[in-house]
Amino acid sequence: MAVVSSSARRLASGLITAVSLAYSVGALLYFLQSPLLGAVAGIALVVVVSLHYLHIRAALRGGRPALFPLTVVLQVAATYLPDLLPDGMSGVTAPLLAGTLLVLLPLPWGGALVGLMMLYEGAALLSFQFPLIVVFLYVVTVPTTGAMTYALVRFVRMAADLEQARAELAEAAVLKERLRISRDLHDGLGRSLTAIALKGDLATRLMERDPGSARNEVAELVRVAREAAQDVRQVARGYRAMSLTGEVHRAVALLESSGVDVRTHLAEVDLPGPAEEALAWAVREGITNVLRHSRATTCTITTSLNGESLRLEVANDGAPASSGPAGGGLTGLAERAAQAGGSCTAAPTGTSGFLLTMEVAA
Incomplete structure (x- = not known):
């Protein structure tokens, strides 16, 4: 349920109170006629105004009074008894009742009852031989005041709904940004951190027997670390322009430096931005899992046109039959593929291979 701001509720309550007091002036004139009529008018007026305020206050909160519909019956009685x-004096207090009926009852029912009230007030005034213009003006105040009250309540409720919608959109935007950062950090830094760990271990083992190779591994480690730092900056800025070709080139360099034989075959096709970015992320995730989860000696990266779709395959020969991409990585790839109008799957092949596939609209 949308929550009405305190300022809007105070403004609406103030306007309703002002309208109620304005109609009370007519009822107060009965005090000038006789003590009996004055007493009846005073009691009825207090009941009508109090119940009307109670009803409108509840409607402004999007609900009904706790004793509804008893409170409406009491206002009807105080208006017409x-x-x-x-x-x-119903001609004075009926407009307030019209507002109550319209805001608390379903609009067709409330409108029908207000119509009956208009007929009653018109007949009652004509029985006292009031001029037609006076009868018309009195009768018109019933639906007019009711409609104004209904419009005021609806306006405040709509404002509350819009405020809640803005809050929900802002919360959704924050959640979406958090998910983006989490996904980008996992997909982007996973490969780099894995490569840093592998190259650090290799450099340590080579330090004594092959210092030259160890220095090369350390230099490569530094390069990957700088690339990871750049990835973090791009994640923070929300800008990560990635190309499939560029990612494949980086994958080839990283795998070959880790002793994995890489074969590539890329179809020449212009891809829309979201599709190319999704495929680039798939290459990065596939290479991350080659380095992290497998003992691969070869890896193949291919793209091929399949009708109006482009299919990417990242295969390696070193994954055990039970292995696969980390759940978060595969979930992130599936989300990216869906945003590009495609799909993503990953599964073992045979006893020692693994295949990551993504297909997107070309």
Whole structure:
């Protein structure tokens, strides 16, 4: 349920109170006629105004009073029972009742009852031989005041709904940004951190028997670390322009430096931005898993046109049959593929291979 701001609720309550007091002036004139009529008018007026305020306050919160519909019955009684006395006063308090009926009852039912009230007020005033213009003006105040009250409540409720919608959109945007950062950090840094760990271990083992190769591995480690730092900056800025070709070139360099034989075959096709970015992320995730989870000696990266779709395959020969991409990585790839109008799957092949496939609209 949308929450009405305190300022809007105070403004609406103030306007309703002002309208109620304005109609009370007519009822107060009964005090000038006789003590009996004055007492009846005073009691009825207090009941009508109090219940009307209670009803509108509840409607502004998007609900109904706790004792509804008893409170509506009491307002109806306080409005029309004084008509049993000479010079009844329902013509003064009926407009307030019209507002109550329209905001608390379903609009068709409330409108029908207000129509009956108009007929009653018109007939009552004509029985006292009021001029037609006076009858018309009195009768028109019933639906007019009711409609104004209904419009005011609806306006405040709509404002509350819009405020809640803005809050929900802002919360959704924050959540989406958090998911983006989490996904980008996993997909982007996973490969780099894995490469850093592998190259650090290799450099340590080569330090004594082959210092030259160890220095080369350390230099490569530094390069990967700088690339990872750049990835972090791009994640923070929300800008990560990636190309499939560029990612394949980086994958080839990283795998070959780790002793993996790489074969590539890329179809020449222009891809829309989201599709190319999704495929680039798939290459990065596939290479991360080659380095992290497998003992691969060869890796193949291919793309091929399949009708109106482009299919990417990243295969390696070193994954055990039970291995596969980390759940978060595969989930992130599936989300990226779906945003590009495609799909992503990953599964073992035979007893020692693994295949990551992504297909997107070309």
